[in-house]
Every structure is written in C-alpha cells, then in structure tokens.
Amino acid sequence: MKIINDPLYGFIDIPDGLLLNIVKHPLMQRLTRINQLGMANVVYPGARHSRFLHSIGAFHLTGQAIMSLQQKGHFIFDSEAEAVEAAILMHDIGHGPFSHVLEHTIISGISHEDISLLMMEQINRDLNNQLGLAISIFKDNYPKRFLHQLISSQLDMDRLDYLRRDAFFTGVSEGNIGSARIIAMLDMLDDNLVVNYKGINPIENYLISRRTMYWQVYLHKTVVGYEKMLVSLLSRAKHLTAIGCDVFAPPALSYFLRNDVDAEWFAAHDEAFLMYQTLDDNDIMSAIKVWAMSDDKILSTLATNILNRRLFKVEVFDEPVAQEYVDVIAQSISKKMGIPMEDTHYLVSVNAIQKDTYDISDNSITIVMKDGTTKDIAEASEILNVQTLAKKNRKYFLCYLRSNS
Secondary structure, three states, X not given: OEEEEEOOOEEEEEOOOHHHHHHHOHHHHHHHHOEOOOOHXXXXXXXXXXXXXXXXXXXXXXHHHHHHHHHOOOOOOHHHHHHHHXXXXXXXXXXXXXXXXXXXXXXXXXXXXXXXXXXXHHHHHHOOOOOHHHHHHHOOOOOOXXXXXXXXXXXXHHHHHHHHHHHHHHOOHHHOOOHHXXXXXXXXXXXXXXXXXXXXXXXXXXXXXXXXXXXXXXXXXXXXXXXXXXXXXXXXXXXXXXXXXXXXXXXXXXXXXXXXXXXXXXXXXXXXXXXXXXXXXXXXXXXXXXXXXXXXXXXXXXXXXXXXXXXXXEEEXXXXXXXXXXXXXXXXXXXXXXXXXXXXXXXXXXXXXXXXXXXOOOOOOEEEOOOOOEEEHHHHOOOOOHHHHHOOEEEEEEEEOOOOO
C-alpha cells in the first residue's frame, strides 16, 4: 500500500494491486505534468496543482461514497467498488496540455473523453485485461447505473473534488463546498443516486459555489484572454508549419503541428496516439520560449507576451459585439504591427461562452423528502430558483492585442 499526503483530505491510501498499478502507470504519471486549471495561474498564482492530484482526490471521495452507500444497506461487490475507483482514477487521463486548448487548435473532432477511453484500453492491455468492469462502468454500460453516476453526473465525485480543490488552490473561499456532508447524505433509489433531505443545504451551497467558480475562476475574463493567446499562438505555429516554415517544436508537439489530426487520423495512425501520450505542458512551454525569438512577427509577439504576462485586452458583453467595432480594432492592430488585415484574426477575436449552473434534464439531483417522496433540488430548495439555475448565461468576450504590447 502507498500513502499520499493530500492537502485537502490528509493521508490517502492506495491499496496494492490493480489500483496502485494504475497510479504507477506512465499514462497516469503523465498527469503530474499537466496543470488542472490550465492558464488560471495567471490570475491565481497558487493554481498550479496537477490533474494527477485531482484524480487522486476524486478516487478518495469515490471510496468515501461507496462506504456511505454500503452503510445504508446497499450491497456493492468488492470487485465493483474497485472498478469504480479505477474508473474515477482514469477519468481525466486523456486530457491534453493546458486544459481544453488543444481540442480547439492542433487537434479537432476528438475530445479528451474519447482519448481517455483509448488510454484506459491501453492500460487494460498492459495490466492483463483487468479493467473490463471499470471501462464498462465508465462507458455507462454496466447495469448498476449509480456506479457510473459517481463518475459522471450532476453530483459526481469529479465535480465534488475539483470545486473544493480549485477553490483551495485559487484562494476563492466562496467556491468551497461541504463534500463530506454531501457524501454522508448520498443514498440510492431505483438504481439512481439520490440525496437525503437533510443534505439540501450543502447541495444548495454546492450549486451556488459551482456558479461562482465558473464565472470567477474558469471563465474569468483574464483567463479567457490568456487562453485565447495560446490558441492563437498554436494556430499561427501550425499555419507557418503548413506553408513550409521551419518552426521549432519538441517531437510530440511537432507531430501535431505537421499533421491535421482528427478522429479519423487518430484511428488510422497508431503514431498519433503514441505522440499524444508524451505530450504535456512542458512541450508547449519549451516551444513558446523558442518562438519568442522567431522572425515571424505574430508568432514572436504572442509568445513573448505569454511569457511576460502582457495579456490581451478583454471586454465582456452581454450582447453580440458589433462587427464594425471589431474591424476598427483589427485595422488599428494591422497598422501598428504592419501585418495584413487577414492575419489580424490571431490578435483580435470574439468568443461566445455559454454556461448554466444546473441542467434539470441531465441527471438531475433528486432529493428524498422526509415523507419518502422525491423532488428535484430546484423544487425542494427554498432559496434556489429553477429558472435562474437552468438559465444559460451567454457572454461575449472580445480579446485583442493591447496598444502598448
């Protein structure tokens, strides 16, 4: 058995056997080199925790949830408990560097969830096919659906850990949630996870904290602007590579710059998967340091500004941004940089971002009331309004190069 000292939960035991072998696997260790919050440390310098640490935390909470359900009389085989813990350990294993940035630039048509499944199958082969049950639960193909809901639902252990962990490392105290209380109130009804009515208050806090964390941390305008700079930088590097320019990049990153990798390419070229397995934050950052000295004005400007925290100016609107306003900014950048108008899209763009706090149609959070009846949390809560919870908040982020950059 190995013991990991976690800053949130204290000592976490990883038992010998299958679970420890997963933790030791190179694909799992790759997550130690990928930041959980991508570019958020530009606003919250403490937010440098890894996806590996989050996965260990989610594993711990899943073990707590299994124990809570068993104490309420629900029978769960040891093999099922081990399988769901294995699945939650690997749930983020397919993430690329800097959160979702790669999914919008040098890779298209394949999500990190799809790649996670490919990596799980690779680990399964390496561990003599011991992960069949875990993969079945992850894919929601196992009859006991509540086990999948522990991994992926409105109230899964993934969310319970990352909200509390991200709040801790960013210092955003409003995002802190009572995960232990929520887990203690978990129950099962008709093969679905439910929450005892005594858990209404921590669920309310959980939903409010979730909204706070999204708009104050994950979608903070400075973070959005910084990520847009990285997206533009990688897109420019890929364009320059495509037209025959010599663009430095470590081997794994170079592969994705040279090839148009999508789902079909991934399926047809084994080396794409092998290259992705070695890609982490270090590849991106080492390339950025070299690109800062590039002869290409756009590439060097973006790389230098990322390294020196000279961020895009970001304006946030509730309504779509007038194209005339965007054109004026683009013309100003074109004149200042001495670049064609068609290249200004690397330095000015509008991004529409939409987020809701709670989707009642997607694995809603069910409360078991004192009289045994069930209600959705939006109905059971006295302070939460279903229309407010379900409202899809859309904001328009105008990001562009500052005049003094």
